[in-house]
Amino acid sequence: MSVTTTRARPAPRARLERTRPRLTGRAAALLIAIALLVVMALVPIGRYLEQRAAIADLERRTAQLEARNADLRAEVATLHDPAELEKLARECLGMVAPGEVAFVTAGEKPSRADC
Numbered sequence: 001m002s003v004t005t006t007r008a009r010p011a012p013r014a015r016l017e018r019t020r021p022r023l024t025g026r027a028a029a030l031l032i033a034i035a036l037l038v039v040m041a042l043v044p045i046g047r048y049l050e051q052r053a054a055i056a057d058l059e060r061r062t063a064q065l066e067a068r069n070a071d072l073r074a075e076v077a078t079l080h081d082p083a084e085l086e087k088l089a090r091e092c093l094g095m096v097a098p099g100e101v102a103f104v105t106a107g108e109k110p111s112r113a114d115c
Helices: 025-079 082-093
Strands: none
Touching: 025 082
8 A cells, every 4th residue: 555645835935025125236336337438438439420520521522632633634634735835825925926927906905814
């Protein structure tokens, strides 16, 4: 014959209410440390954003200057053309080729905006 014994389960304990505060000293120290790190990171982040804006401005200015340089290179190329040089000499300097006669009209001022 076998005797089976049944154990009675103990009655569940009533939940105890916490008497300690939820924010412990360690948690408060950790929270302060994290807040301090966030505040310390604000200055470098601000500088980073300012530098990015400065870089964008410099890149925009560089693109403008490169376009201007291309225009000036094209103008220099046209100035190496003998026909363009002769045109400028006649219009801006009033020069004439050998054997030609220059006539100047009184009261008329030449337009030298492009010279």
